[in-house]
Amino acid sequence: MKDRYKFIGPAYDFLSSIYGGESIHNCKRAMLDTEHVKPGDKILIAGVGHGKDAIKAAELGADVTVVDLSETMLRKFKEAVDKHPDNLDIRQIHSDILKFEEFEQYDMVIANFFLNVFSEEMMLEILRHLMKCAKPKANVVIGDFEYPSGNIINRTLQKAYWYGAVSIFWVVANNAMHNIYNYPEIMKELGLTIKDKKQFRFLGLNCYWSIMGQKQA
Numbered sequence: 001m002k003d004r005y006k007f008i009g010p011a012y013d014f015l016s017s018i019y020g021g022e023s024i025h026n027c028k029r030a031m032l033d034t035e036h037v038k039p040g041d042k043i044l045i046a047g048v049g050h051g052k053d054a055i056k057a058a059e060l061g062a063d064v065t066v067v068d069l070s071e072t073m074l075r076k077f078k079e080a081v082d083k084h085p086d087n088l089d090i091r092q093i094h095s096d097i098l099k100f101e102e103f104e105q106y107d108m109v110i111a112n113f114f115l116n117v118f119s120e121e122m123m124l125e126i127l128r129h130l131m132k133c134a135k136p137k138a139n140v141v142i143g144d145f146e147y148p149s150g151n152i153i154n155r156t157l158q159k160a161y162w163y164g165a166v167s168i169f170w171v172v173a174n175n176a177m178h179n180i181y182n183y184p185e186i187m188k189e190l191g192l193t194i195k196d197k198k199q200f201r202f203l204g205l206n207c208y209w210s211i212m213g214q215k216q217a
């Protein structure tokens with residue numbers, strides 16, 4: 001299995017901080033609070049990367065499983081867990097998310113800056129798969145680049161900001177090149193009810209958002 005994050009993986013979170021300040025990290029943890037997570041909740045984090053979100057979920061007492069295809073990313077994640085002062089017990093799975101088939105098991109399924117890696121067709125297949133892993137009435141959370149809105153200057157700047165990031169990852173990790181996905185609309189089309197949406201600004205622009213959708217009963 002080729003590790004597409006072998007070279008950029010070790011510096012991934014550092015590069016995120018340069019590209020988006022704290023706003024990217026805040027976006028990833030946006031729905032991880034005592035309002036949305038109860039101790040013992042089962043949470044799945046797909047494409048976990050360095051996993052600040054997974055660590056936050058475990059700190060809240062959730063029973064966390066993370067899945068990632070990259071050995072490099074999982075190694076960085078393990079280092080972060082090992083450095084944590086609490087003895088966090090987080091289940092780590094090295095797999096393609098589509099081969100992870102724990103259906104209807106999770107109270108919350110999180111895809112932070114994960115779905116944007118894929119072409120639209122694959123993104124939809126993966127989102128449907130993640131929804132299958134969620135229990136009935138569970139929450140599915142997507143944190144990612146915000147769909148451009150506002151006046152033409154704002155929209156142009158948001159698009160330019162996205163194309164800067166996607167071009168870098170297209171070159172270094174062979175990610176798909178595409179427009180920004182409109183996640184709330186996609187989530188609604190797939191049958192999720194939007195329950196919460198939080199926006200994160202950087203350089204005066206609404207660059208990121210976290211959207212929580214609830215699966216039907």
Ligand SMILES: C[S@@+](CC[C@H](N)C(=O)[O-])C[C@H]1O[C@@H](n2cnc3c(N)ncnc32)[C@H](O)[C@@H]1O
Nearest residue numbers: 047048049068069070073095096097112113114
């Ligand atoms: C852009 S990074 C985002 C990492 C992390 N979620 C974050 O917000 O920092 C995408 C992650 O998805 C992982 N990934 C890509 N394709 C995958 C797949 N098919 N199954 C599981 N993980 C995958 C990559 O290895 C990488 O860690």
